[in-house]
Amino acid sequence: MYKGFSKEPMLEMFIFESLQLAEQLEQTILANEKARCLEQNVINEIFRIMHTIKGSAAMMMFDGIASVAHSIEDLFYYIRESCPENLEYSTICDLVLGSIDYIKREIAKLEQDCDLDGDPKALIAAVGEYLSVIRGNSGENTAKIDDVPLLAAGEKKFYIATSKSSVETGNIRYRALVFFSSDCEMENIRAFNIVHQLKDQVEEIDYLPADIIENNATADFIRENGFDILFTSRLVPERLKEFFLKDPFVDHLDLRVIEDEGPVDEPLKARKQIIAADTEEAPEQGRQPVNCRQSMISVNVGKLDQLMDMVGELVISEAMVTFNPDLATAVSLDNFHKAVRQHRKIINELQDIVMSIRMVPLSMTFMKMNRIVRDMSKKLNKDVILEISGEDTEVDKNIIEHLSDPLMHLIRNATDHGIESREERKRLGKPPVARVQLEAKNEGGDVYIVVRDDGAGLNKEKILVKAQAQGLIQKPESELSDREIYSAILLPGFSTTEVISQFSGRGVGMDVVAKNIEAVRGTVLIDSSPGLGTTVSLKIPLTLAIISGMQVKVGNAVYIIPITSIKESFKARPGDIFVDPDNNEMIMVRGRCYPVVRLHRRYQVKTDITEIADGIIVIVENDSRFLCLFADALLGEQQVVVKALPKFMGKIEGISGCTLLGNGKACLILDVAGLIKPD
Amino acid sequence: MSEIVGEVGRQEEDTQKGKFLTFLVGKEEYGIEIKYVTEIIGGIQAITEVPEVPEYVKGIINLRGKIIPVMDVNLRFRKDARDYDDRTCIIVIDIDDLSVGLIVDNVAEVVSIADEEIVPPPDARAGFQNRYIKGIGKAGNAVKLLLDCQRLLSNEHLESLHQFPDQPK
Amino acid sequence: MKRVLVVDDALFMRHMIKMILDNNRFQVVGEAENGLEAAQKYNELRPDLVTMDITMPEVDGIGAVKLIKKMDPQAKIVMISAMGQERFVKDAILAGASGFLVKPFSEEKVVQVLNAL
Numbered sequence: 001m002y003k004g005f006s007k008e009p010m011l012e013m014f015i016f017e018s019l020q021l022a023e024q025l026e027q028t029i030l031a032n033e034k035a036r037c038l039e040q041n042v043i044n045e046i047f048r049i050m051h052t053i054k055g056s057a058a059m060m061m062f063d064g065i066a067s068v069a070h071s072i073e074d075l076f077y078y079i080r081e082s083c084p085e086n087l088e089y090s091t092i093c094d095l096v097l098g099s100i101d102y103i104k105r106e107i108a109k110l111e112q113d114c115d116l117d118g119d120p121k122a123l124i125a126a127v128g129e130y131l132s133v134i135r136g137n138s139g140e141n142t143a144k145i146d147d148v149p150l151l152a153a154g155e156k157k158f159y160i161a162t163s164k165s166s167v168e169t170g171n172i173r174y175r176a177l178v179f180f181s182s183d184c185e186m187e188n189i190r191a192f193n194i195v196h197q198l199k200d201q202v203e204e205i206d207y208l209p210a211d212i213i214e215n216n217a218t219a220d221f222i223r224e225n226g227f228d229i230l231f232t233s234r235l236v237p238e239r240l241k242e243f244f245l246k247d248p249f250v251d252h253l254d255l256r257v258i259e260d261e262g263p264v265d266e267p268l269k270a271r272k273q274i275i276a277a278d279t280e281e282a283p284e285q286g287r288q289p290v291n292c293r294q295s296m297i298s299v300n301v302g303k304l305d306q307l308m309d310m311v312g313e314l315v316i317s318e319a320m321v322t323f324n325p326d327l328a329t330a331v332s333l334d335n336f337h338k339a340v341r342q343h344r345k346i347i348n349e350l351q352d353i354v355m356s357i358r359m360v361p362l363s364m365t366f367m368k369m370n371r372i373v374r375d376m377s378k379k380l381n382k383d384v385i386l387e388i389s390g391e392d393t394e395v396d397k398n399i400i401e402h403l404s405d406p407l408m409h410l411i412r413n414a415t416d417h418g419i420e421s422r423e424e425r426k427r428l429g430k431p432p433v434a435r436v437q438l439e440a441k442n443e444g445g446d447v448y449i450v451v452r453d454d455g456a457g458l459n460k461e462k463i464l465v466k467a468q469a470q471g472l473i474q475k476p477e478s479e480l481s482d483r484e485i486y487s488a489i490l491l492p493g494f495s496t497t498e499v500i501s502q503f504s505g506r507g508v509g510m511d512v513v514a515k516n517i518e519a520v521r522g523t524v525l526i527d528s529s530p531g532l533g534t535t536v537s538l539k540i541p542l543t544l545a546i547i548s549g550m551q552v553k554v555g556n557a558v559y560i561i562p563i564t565s566i567k568e569s570f571k572a573r574p575g576d577i578f579v580d581p582d583n584n585e586m587i588m589v590r591g592r593c594y595p596v597v598r599l600h601r602r603y604q605v606k607t608d609i610t611e612i613a614d615g616i617i618v619i620v621e622n623d624s625r626f627l628c629l630f631a632d633a634l635l636g637e638q639q640v641v642v643k644a645l646p647k648f649m650g651k652i653e654g655i656s657g658c659t660l661l662g663n664g665k666a667c668l669i670l671d672v673a674g675l676i677k678p679d
Numbered sequence: 680m681s682e683i684v685g686e687v688g689r690q691e692e693d694t695q696k697g698k699f700l701t702f703l704v705g706k707e708e709y710g711i712e713i714k715y716v717t718e719i720i721g722g723i724q725a726i727t728e729v730p731e732v733p734e735y736v737k738g739i740i741n742l743r744g745k746i747i748p749v750m751d752v753n754l755r756f757r758k759d760a761r762d763y764d765d766r767t768c769i770i771v772i773d774i775d776d777l778s779v780g781l782i783v784d785n786v787a788e789v790v791s792i793a794d795e796e797i798v799p800p801p802d803a804r805a806g807f808q809n810r811y812i813k814g815i816g817k818a819g820n821a822v823k824l825l826l827d828c829q830r831l832l833s834n835e836h837l838e839s840l841h842q843f844p845d846q847p848k
Numbered sequence: 849m850k851r852v853l854v855v856d857d858a859l860f861m862r863h864m865i866k867m868i869l870d871n872n873r874f875q876v877v878g879e880a881e882n883g884l885e886a887a888q889k890y891n892e893l894r895p896d897l898v899t900m901d902i903t904m905p906e907v908d909g910i911g912a913v914k915l916i917k918k919m920d921p922q923a924k925i926v927m928i929s930a931m932g933q934e935r936f937v938k939d940a941i942l943a944g945a946s947g948f949l950v951k952p953f954s955e956e957k958v959v960q961v962l963n964a965l
Contacts, residue, residue, distance in 0.1 A: 010864055017859045045903075048857070055930055056860040058952040119812060185955075186929070193948070196941050203925075216934050245701065247947070248960030298859065393918045443869045525920040603730040645729070646739065646748040648777055648832065652731050658739060658746055666727040666739045666746050 014060050015107055016298070021049045022100050023364060029100075030370045033093045038079070046096065047076040053103065053152060064120045065106050068099050071127040078212040084134045095127050097371075171203055171232040173258040178227045178244060181251040187222040188212040190249050193496075195229065202233040221367070226254075301397060304358055311347075311354050312546065312641030318347055319662030349548060351639070359394035359542075361448070362440050365404050366391040369411045369438055375413045382422060383433040384415050390440035395447050398665065399540060401448070402520045406513040410451040410536050411436060418455030418534050428531070430454070442542075446564075449538040458528040463488055470494065486526035490514040521656060523623060539623075547642055549659070549669065551635035552618065554599045555607030558667045559631070560640055560659060564630060565672040567619040567626065569634060587617065587628050594619065597675060598630040603653070607632055622673040629675070638662075642669060652676075699816065701823050702770065702783040707762075710792070710816055710823040711772065711784075717726065719786055722768040741781060749780035755831065756811070774804050774828050781831075790823070790827050792816040797825065851877045852937040853893060855886040855894045855912065856901035861951075865899055865928070865958065872959045878954045883907025885890065887915035890923065897962055900945070902936045909950070917944035928953075 025046060032042050052070035053609040072095070079087070102123055106116050171415075178194065180187050191212050195205065208228040209218040233240065237255055238559055244253045322340045327333060366388050377384040419425075419434040426432065437452040460482065467473040467488035473480065497510040514524050541547075550562035576587050577596060585596040596617070600607045609615045609632040618629045640659040645652065645668075656671035699710035700719075720742075726749055728738040735754035749769060753761055761784065769780040797814040810842050813827035852874050856862045863930060868875045872942045880886040884907045890898065898916065902909035916923045927940045929949035937948050949962050 010860070010867065013860045013863050048903050048905065051930065052858040052861075055951045056858055056864075058930075059861070059864055061952070074932075183954075184949075185931060186934055186937065189934050189948070192938055193941050195948075213934075213938055246964050247959065248964050253884070316744075605728070644747050646746060646778070648731060648779055649736070649739075649749045651728060652729065655730070658727070660741050660744065660746070664741055665725050666741045668727065668729065 010466055011060065011110065012171050012300070014056050015110055017055060018053050018065075018103065019480075022103050025049045025099065026100050027367050029093050029096050030374055033089060033374070038087065038089065038092070038093040040080075043076055044079050047073060047080055050076065050099075052179050060109075062106065062116055063503040065117055066115055068120045068123055070103050071097050071124045072096060073132050075127055078131060078135065081387045082135075084580075088130075088136065091130060095123075095130060096679050098123055099127070152373055171234055173232045174202075174230070174237070174240065175256050175258050176229045176231075176244060176251055177239070177254040179231065180222065180227075180249050182223075184249040184251075185219075186216075187219040187227070188216060189219075190247070191218075191222055191227040194227070194244070194247065194250075198229070198231065198243070201235060201240075202231040204494070205229065205231040210478060226252075227475060230258075248534070283599050299357075302353075304397070307354055308358065314347055314407050315351065315546065315641055316660050316662065318344060320664065323662045333462075348639070355396070355546070358397050360397045361392045361394050361398050362400065362403070364393040365400055365407060366438055366440070368404065368408060370412050372408060373415055373436060376412065380416065382415070382419055384419055385435055386411070386435055387435055387437045388439075389437070393442060393447055399520045402516050403538075403540070406516045406538065407438070407449070407451070409510075409513050412440065412534075414453035414455065414534065416594075418453035418454050418457075424456075435609055447538065447540045447542060450535060451538075452533060452535045454533040457532055458486055458489070458526070458534055460485055460528075467491070480527075483526065486528055487524075489522055489526070496647035521601065521673075522673075525623065529553075546639055548637060549640045549668075550618070550637055550660075551667075552599070552616075552629075552631040553633045553635050554603070554631050555571055555605040557603070557605050558635065558665075559599065559659065560618060560667060560669040561618060561629070562672065563637060565620045565622055568620050569616055569618040572612045572617050574611065577612050589619070589628075592626075596628045596630055600630075600632075602675075618673045620675070621677050625676050627672070627676045629670075640669070697793055698789055699792055699823065699825065700770065700788040701818075702768070702787040704756065704783055704828070706757055708787060708821060708823050708827045709752075710790070711770070711781075711828060712825075713789060715772040715828050716770060717773045717776055717778065718771045720771065720780070722765060723767050723769065723782070737782065742778070742780070744779070746779045747780055747784055750831075751782045753784070754776070756817065760763075764843055770830055774832055777832060780830055782822045790818045792818050792823070792825075806845060849873055849875045850896040851875050851893070852962070853878045853880065853886065853889055853895040855880045855883070855889075855896045855898060855904075855909070855955045856882045857904040858901070861901065861928065867956045869962075871928050874962065883909060883912030883915065886912040887919070891919055894920070896924065897965060898923065899949075899958075899962075900925050900940075901928045901930055902933055902940065907928060908936075910943055913940050913943040914944050916941070926961055926965070953958075 004151070028042060028045060032038055050069045050073040054066050054073055057066035057069060075095070102118055102120060103356040106118050109118070127496070128618070129149050130378050134344055153506065178191070179574055180190055184190060189212070195207055198205065207230065209215075209221050212218050237257060241253065241255055244255065255316050322344070324649065327336070330336070369388070373384055373386040414436045419436070420428070420430070425434065437450070439450045439452070441448050463475070464485050465475065469486070471486070472488050472491045472494060488512045491674070494509060494511065517538050517540070519526050520537055520540060525537040526534070548563040550563055550566055552559050552561060572587060577585050579585055585598070586593050587596050599605070600610070612630065614629055615632050616634055618626050618631065618634075620629060642657045643659055644657050645655065654671055654674040655668050657669045659669055661667050698713040700713050700716050701708050701710045724740055726738040726740055729736065735751050737749050737751050738755045739748050751760070753759070763782070766785045767782060768786045769782055770786065771778060771780050799814055800812045811826055811831050812824050814825040816823045816825050852869055854865050854869070854876055856860050856865065862955065866879070869876050872899075876891045877895050880889045882904045886898070886900065887907070900909045900912060906907075907915070913925050913937050916925060921944070923944070925945045927937055927945045928951065929937045929948050930951045946965050949957060949961055
């Protein structure tokens with residue numbers, strides 16, 4: 001039936017919208033569970049969202065999703081119509097959340113191209129069971145819906161709608177038996193539509209079954225036996241046939257002119273006005289401001305990536321034009337340079353706009369954490385509230401995707417391991433309700449995301465002992481800062497929890513968090529005070545795609561140092577450099593001692609400039625740690641498009657990626673954090 | 680619709696089946712299945728060196744905006760380095776979404792070698808170590824060593840290399 | 849080519865219907881995601897046909913039909929309904945809707961229904 005549809009784009013749309021709706025619903029539920037009540041508008045919203053998901057899923061023939069959504073829709077239909085009292089909010093929330101989980105799980109399978117094999121039966125049964133429980137509470141309402149008597153087949157009972165007419169006046173009497181096509185559905189309403197449209201063209205009208213509006217079961221009757229209509233009209237049979245067959249759902253029509261004058265099948269006198277006057281007043285609902293014109297559109301992320309790539313190409317080609325070697329032969333370039341400045345300004349603005357389009361607020365990612373804290377505090381029997389702030393902080397779409405898992409892990413860790421048990425908090429005289437704070441803020445070119453708990457804090461001694469035992473820390477204890485010790489938990493293979501709980505643990509530890517954050521060129525910082533809690537900060541760059549970089553020359557090679565990590569650069573004098581017994585070079589700048597890394601040595605590049613005084617020193621910083629890089633010369637600042645090193649290369653310490661220069665040559669981007677990292 | 684696409688794909692594969700691009704490395708002539716080859720770049724363009732990779736990985740090049748690694752097949756086979764000249768080519772191959780350029784001495788031709796003309800390499804149990812050859816093909820009188828691209832690109836060497844300490848102090 | 853206004857609060861449904869219409873020589877001249885917007889768009893665009901969802905925020909599909917019919921008694925509106933919404937479809941017909949489709953529907957049916965108007 002659906003062969004005509006190209007499913008791919010629709011599938012994408014379905015996944016996108018249904019997930020969004022599921023998220024929205026989840027937030028609504030969580031917010032209202034706290035309030036312990038369901039307001040009318042919330043009930044409407046839940047009903048509407050489930051109705052939408054049901055409709056879309058049915059179109060895509062995802063029956064499991066459709067039927068689960070349908071069951072919740074039914075439940076809320078009943079709640080909305082009958083307003084039953086004594087609703088168990090937590091039960092309802094569990095049912096809705098369970099359904100949302102099911103829907104999300106199935107959609108995740110769609111994304112991964114797997115079969116939708118989730119069995120919805122138990123869920124639907126649970127919803128149905130609860131529905132019958134609340135129905136039991138206010139029984140009469142249901143009876144009204146279900147007890148409409150079915151029309152016995154063959155029972156002849158006509159109602160007359162318009163009673164004024166007589167059979168004279170040259171009208172012809174007709175009897176039409178209409179059969180609808182087999183896939184038509186809602187036959188009774190189709191029949192009603194026919195009667196309604198016919199009303200304008202005919203004088204007197206009776207039909208069977210008569211209770212098509214009140215009784216939806218008549219649909220089955222009509223499907224089996226057809227819809228029988230009796231009427232008089234001036235119209236010739238051909239015109240009437242045309243009228244009936246115009247309805248695409250009419251499969252088959254038997255239209256007969258009735259010759260004899262007598263009443264057919266003893267039509268009963270009109271007792272019921274079926275066709276209501278249709279000039280009802282339009283509802284005066286439009287109180288909202290009228291200006292709700294669509295100002296948002298949804299765009300495929302792939303297209304945004306393409307746009308970003310194109311802007312990247314533009315930046316590169318701009319460099320190719322402005323640094324074109326042919327320009328060296330030109331006589332006067334004043335006008336050219338003026339044009340170049342304007343050109344560059346426009347490109348920079350374009351770049352900013354494209355970046356801003358890709359920026360997405362963290363709110364969706366943050367809101368997901370509500371659910372985690374809710375579920376965990378319920379299961380772990382802890383009172384924990386999650387305080388969210390700065391959720392409107394924006395980061396690049398590609399980065400956001402990498403944040404969800406690490407954040408979830410941090411929140412779980414905080415709730416599970418950070419926060420003490422109820423008894424323990426009582427014993428320590430801490431507030432009974434524990435707090436986990438999730439905060440985002442902009443600082444410079446970076447975004448900080450902070451997860452803070454007021455739990456027990458990290459056990460420094462235990463971490464140290466374990467890290468030393470596993471050979472993760474070599475330095476003597478006296479040389480280690482607290483932060484360095486805490487950072488040990490980010491290393492692969494480190495885990496202090498002996499008990500693996502349901503939520504955290506299971507072998508995936510903080511190293512996964514660190515890895516995820518590193519993948520977006522971010523860093524993880526850990527602070528903790530015993531008894532007061534732990535703070536984990538994630539420092540994330542605003543964007544991955546384009547950065548300002550300083551080109552530095554080393555022999556024939558060119559490297560890019562991100563401008564944000566450069567503190568200063570200067571020419572050193574011979575003798576500024578001194579060497580420790582381990583042959584580490586150092587330099588003293590304004591009374592402070594910095595380690596020196598010669599790029600030509602580090603990367604084994606041939607260069608003539610090996611005397612400190614001949615080259616240039618660049619001081620770079622990461623997380624308040626400094627390093628002096630020695631290069632041949634600075635070549636100038638440039639916007640560069642960051643590209644990943646080919647996977648084939650593996651990860652190279654101190655190199656974060658590569659880019660293309662104006663001359664078309666590939667060049668490497670230095671990773672300052674990696675260069676500073678102590679071995 | 681999807682059926683039709685499948686059909687076309689199969690046809691394309693059929694026309695490529697049994698065809699090999701042959702090239703010279705040192706004295707031997709090697710063959711590589713044509714379906715892996717995406718393009719051939721004549722001459723050597725500027726290669727950007729990348730630190731801390733095996734010697735045979737010469738670096739990265741810009742292939743119309745895409746950055747791909749290039750590998751010297753001579754060095755990969757542990758032969759002596761040879762200078763590049765105007766006959767040196769880069770064959771770009773694409774395996775499992777991984778594009779890699781292979782630096783070879785000279786590209787020869789495209790030949791068809793039927794399955795029955797291909798014999799397996801000698802058994803490893805006979806003390807014959809070979810990691811990169813998956814078969815030996817006969818085309819006319821000549822013998823071509825057919826490369827196993829997957830193994831050529833397997834970066835077990837890279838991984839082991841990364842486990843070494845970064846720099847001598 | 850008939851000009852159509854597509855009204856549905858679900859992006860998915862709007863796209864699905866739009867795709868069907870695009871494939872079948874209808875011109876989708878506008879989309880609306882609630883009843884109020886539908887009425888405004890109708891007034892602005894005066895399309896030949898409207899496809900109208902029933903369950904929508906703000907003003908629902910029935911409300912929208914009434915608003916549009918007030919503006920233009922000749923308006924041709926097809927309701928997009930689902931099983932269980934018989935009551936609303938009836939109300940929509942009384943309000944002046946010309947026909948209705950039941951989700952899930954086939955491309956063929958959509959085209960037939962719209963062409964019949």
